[in-house]
Amino acid sequence: MSKLRSQGWFGKTGKDGFIYRAWMKNQGIPDDEFRAKPVIGICNTWSELTPCNAHFRELAESVKKGVLEAGGFPVEFPVMSLGETLIKPTAMLYRNLMSMDVEESIRANPIDGVVLLVGCDKTTPASLMGAASVDLPTITVSGGPMLTGKYRGKDVATSDVWRWSEASRAGEISQEEFRLIEGCMARSRGHCAVMGTASTMACMVESLGMSLPENAAIPAADSRRKVIAQLSGRRIVEMVREDMIMSKILTREAFENAIILNAAIGGSTNFVLHLLAIAGRIGVELTLDDFDRLGSQIPLLVNLQPSGKYFMEDFYYAGGLPVVIKELQGVLHQDAITVNGHSLSVNCQNAECFNADIIATYDNPFQEASGIAVVYGNLCPDGAIIKPSAATPELMKHRGKAVVFENIEEFHAKINDPELSADESDILVLKNVGLKGYPGMPEVGNMGIPKNLLDKGVTDMVRISDGRMSGTAYGTVFLHVSPESAEGGVFALVEKGDEIEVDVPNRKLNLLVSDEELEVRKNKWTPEDLGFNRGYVHMYIRDVEQAHLGGDLKFLRGKSSSEVTRDSH
């Protein structure tokens, strides 16, 4: 083991060493802790405002036990946390800010290795992005999914929020019943119980090799969640001794594996933005086309909501992600190394499926082709994405007239209006919900069906926006249109009644309006002034990259290493 980074603080003599150690000792730390023990930072995204991560102080204690057992010196520290359900206007607006907090907190402190405690959607990518920019030995522990909700003998979880909400709009259930379901759905610690974004991110972490095997699916309330936290605490100390830095794991092959596995689990579309951003930090070349090329033909191997039937808890009992990895061995980079020092294929060699209705074999999948399709056209010259496994097959090739909402306020004002002129073959277009235009790209892309069509029994329509979609949602929804409308591309110029051609098999999305007419409209177009002229949001709007690049801030791409050149005294 080379000299520990933390000894640049705790190993010093004279006044500096005195200062670095003395104040730490007020926590009751014996002197020998400072003598060449690997210092392990436990980067905790705990917050009572992030309910999915509210149990993380307890989880941190398990990590600490493991660190101590392995001869390390654990130090827990807080970072900004992002609770998906509470943060306005959207947690995505702050993903990059949180990543900066993680990055700078790690680099600025006497830390040799890091355990990232992550759970609710954005806390995972933000933590990985920040840690990647420092590139120390790093291991991830996810908080785990909630137990499946139960309401009147039925299973309920996050995807049902959309179903119940539509049922309540259609008058099928009362407001009282709608409220009663709340407490039945979120009945235990943990993040959303479906294959939404949080579970997708937990699977991403395991696919990338950034966690111990089985990390993705162990329920938060299961005692084995604490066990994996403790084992991760032990392992990170060894990783420091082996100098197993993050960039040794996060190779191009690891990212390709994550894309393939995300397709096989029917993961969230948000995965695209987050994986691109992490790749940008660690310095791996990755493009939107990689997701289509590597993932779109991968079969769907899990039967989990929102596209399927079961929940994360069931997935774990059925064998979890290692079974899926084993099934995909023929298409994965099997030698990709993981945090435990073994390859992905070695880690899954004893995996066994205990429920074939939840995890299918590669040869007999639930769907022949899953993953994300990337479409291009004059509406989205830099791309837009769709998750065909969550869409209506008959709408994959379609022509329809645009029903346009210039912004989310117009959408909310009109969607329940009985006078809204729309039929089921029309295409809903929602503008100004992109990274700059909202700002922060909220999960509103799966906009609700107009009330008058809902009443007629219409359950799906083609919808296009520059926003995102919750990983727990579904429908024929084109998302992440790039460039977004706030950038003044063709998407900004769509008008009511324009014809749009959708052709997913040929990867096309076009506005059937002449170039001359578009030129006339472009000359009249002016960007909306959102009035953000100070603070982080001002900087965000100025520097955020478009969705096809991952939505990171321009100046955050790459890494600055773990080196700090100047002392504090």
Ligand code: FES
């Ligand atoms: Fe936190 Fe769904 S709201 S994971």
